[in-house]
Amino acid sequence: MGSPVAARxxxxxxxxxxxxxxxxxxxxxxxxxxxxxxxxPPIAVGLVLLLALSYVLFGRKAVRADAIPVRESWWYAASxxxxxxxxxxxxxxxxxxxxxxxxxxxxxxxxxxxxxxxxAFFAAPMINGLTTAxxxxxxxxxxxxxxxxASALLGTFISRLYQQNxxxxxxxxxxxxxxxxLAEVSRExxxxxxxxxxxxxxxxxxxxxxxxxxxxxxxxxTGQGAERHVALAVQTAKENLAETRALIAALAPPALDGTxxxxxxxxxxxxxxxxxxxxxxxxxxxxxxxxxxxLVRVAQEGLANVRKHARARSARMVLDYGDSAVRLSVSDxxxxxxxxxxxxxxxxxxxRIRVARLGGAVTVAASPGMGTxxxxxxxxxxC
Numbered sequence: 001m002g003s004p005v006a007a008r009x010x011x012x013x014x015x016x017x018x019x020x021x022x023x024x025x026x027x028x029x030x031x032x033x034x035x036x037x038x039x040x041p042p043i044a045v046g047l048v049l050l051l052a053l054s055y056v057l058f059g060r061k062a063v064r065a066d067a068i069p070v071r072e073s074w075w076y077a078a079s080x081x082x083x084x085x086x087x088x089x090x091x092x093x094x095x096x097x098x099x100x101x102x103x104x105x106x107x108x109x110x111x112x113x114x115x116x117x118x119x120a121f122f123a124a125p126m127i128n129g130l131t132t133a134x135x136x137x138x139x140x141x142x143x144x145x146x147x148x149x150a151s152a153l154l155g156t157f158i159s160r161l162y163q164q165n166x167x168x169x170x171x172x173x174x175x176x177x178x179x180x181x182l183a184e185v186s187r188e189x190x191x192x193x194x195x196x197x198x199x200x201x202x203x204x205x206x207x208x209x210x211x212x213x214x215x216x217x218x219x220x221x222t223g224q225g226a227e228r229h230v231a232l233a234v235q236t237a238k239e240n241l242a243e244t245r246a247l248i249a250a251l252a253p254p255a256l257d258g259t260x261x262x263x264x265x266x267x268x269x270x271x272x273x274x275x276x277x278x279x280x281x282x283x284x285x286x287x288x289x290x291x292x293x294x295l296v297r298v299a300q301e302g303l304a305n306v307r308k309h310a311r312a313r314s315a316r317m318v319l320d321y322g323d324s325a326v327r328l329s330v331s332d333x334x335x336x337x338x339x340x341x342x343x344x345x346x347x348x349x350x351x352r353i354r355v356a357r358l359g360g361a362v363t364v365a366a367s368p369g370m371g372t373x374x375x376x377x378x379x380x381x382x383c
Contacts, residue, residue, distance in 0.1 A: 017064060020104075024059075027100035028052055034093045044090035047083045048097060054079040062108035073108040077117055080105070084121055098122075209240035260284070261292050265317050265328075268299050273307055274332075275314045282321030291378055294354045295319075295328050298362075298376045301347045302330030310334025310372060324380050325360075331373035336366045351376070 028051060035045050058076035065073070080101050087094035098121050105121075106114040213233045220229035262280040269276030287295075299317055306315050312334030320327040351374075352362045359379050366372040 020063065020107075021060070024055060024100045024104070025052075027097060031094060031096040034096055035087075035091050038091060038093045040091035040093060044087045044094060047087040047090075048094055050083050051080065051097060051101075054083065059104060059108070063104055065108070068107075069109050069113070076108060077105065077113075081117065081120055085123065095122075209236050212236045213240070261287065261295060262319055264292075264296050265299055265319060268296070268303060269315075269317060272303060272315070274312055276303070277314070277316045278319075279316070280319045280321075284321055285326075285380075287326065287378075291326075291358055294358060294360075295326075295376065295378070297354060298328060298351055298374070299330060301351050302374050305347060305372075305374075306330070306332045306334065310336075312371065322380070325377045326380065327375060327377045329373055329375040331371060333371045336368050336370045336372050338368055339364055339366055348374075 028048065031048055032045055035048065054076060058072040058079065062068075062070060062073040062076045084094060084097060084101060087097075102118050102121065105117045108114075109117065213236050216229045216233035216236065220226040220233070262278070262284065265280075266278045269278045302317070303315065306312050310332045312332035315330065315332040318327075318329045318331075320329075348362075348364070355362050355376050355378070359381070361377050363375045363377075364372065365375070
C-alpha cells in the first residue's frame, strides 16, 4: 500500500509553508494599515500591495524550491527591492514589510546574496529618514548598524535551519532506501537458504527413493525374486508419496493447517488489532494447495499493510467463489493513498509475482482518506 518514505521524509519545515503564507499576509495588511494611518500617498500603498502579486507569481515557488536559488528567486528579489525601495522613499512606514521580506530573502537566496539584498532593503528607509523626516543621521546610522546585523543573523539562522531540515529529510530517505535494500538482501539470503534446505530434503528423501524404485524394478526384470522386488518398489513409492505430502504440508501457511480456506481467513482475522469482517460467498470449490497458500499469503500481507500504514478502524476480507474466477479482497477504512504517486512496496510486489505465477491478477483501489482495497483474482481453471 504505499511506501512510508515520503511521509517520514516530510518535516516540520515543509509543513510550515502555509504559516509563512499567513505571516506574509498579516505583515502586508499591517503595513498597509500603518501607511494609510500615516497619510501615505496612494502610489506608495499601491507599491506595497503589488508585493502580494509578486509573492504569488514568484515568491511562493522561490521559498519552496528544493534547491536555491531558482529563477523565481531572482525575479522575487528584484521585484521586492524595486517595490520596497519605491514605497520606502515615499513613506518610511513601508519598512514594516521588511519583517516578512527579509526572512524570505534568506529562504530563497544564498546567505551572501540575501545579506546584500537586506542591506539594499534598509537603504530606502535610511534615505527617507535623512531627507524627509529630519531625523538625526547618527540615530539612523545607529539603527542601521543594529538592524542590519540583527536581520542578517536572523536570516542566517533561518537559512541554516532550512538547510538542516532538508538534509535531515534526505538522510531519512536514504536510510529508508538502505533498509529496503537490506531487507531485499536478507530475503534473498533466506530464499537461498530455503532452497538449499529443500534441495537437501528432496535429495535425502525423494531422489533416493526414486533411485531405489528404479533399482528394484530393474532387478525385477531379471526374473529372480521379481515379486519381492516389485513389492519393495511399491512400498518405497508409498513412502516417497508420504514424504512428498510432508514436504508440501511443511511449505503451506500454518493458517491452512487442517482447515478450509474460509476458516483460515477467519483465523487470520481473529485477534487482529482492529475488527476484521470475513465473508465467504458463492459455492466453495476445491483449490490446489498452492492456490490456497497464495490466497492466505495475500490475506496476511493485506492485513500487515493495514497494520503498518492504514491507521484503520476496521477491515474486511471477502472470498468470492465465482463462475470464472476466485476472488479475494482485503479492504480497510483507513488513510488510503494516491496509487498514481506511490510505488509498490516490497510486499505488494511479491504478492503480484505469486499471483502472476498462477495466471491471476492483483488490483489496488485507493484514494487519500477513503481507505484501500487489494483484490486478487485467480482463474477457475485452477479448480
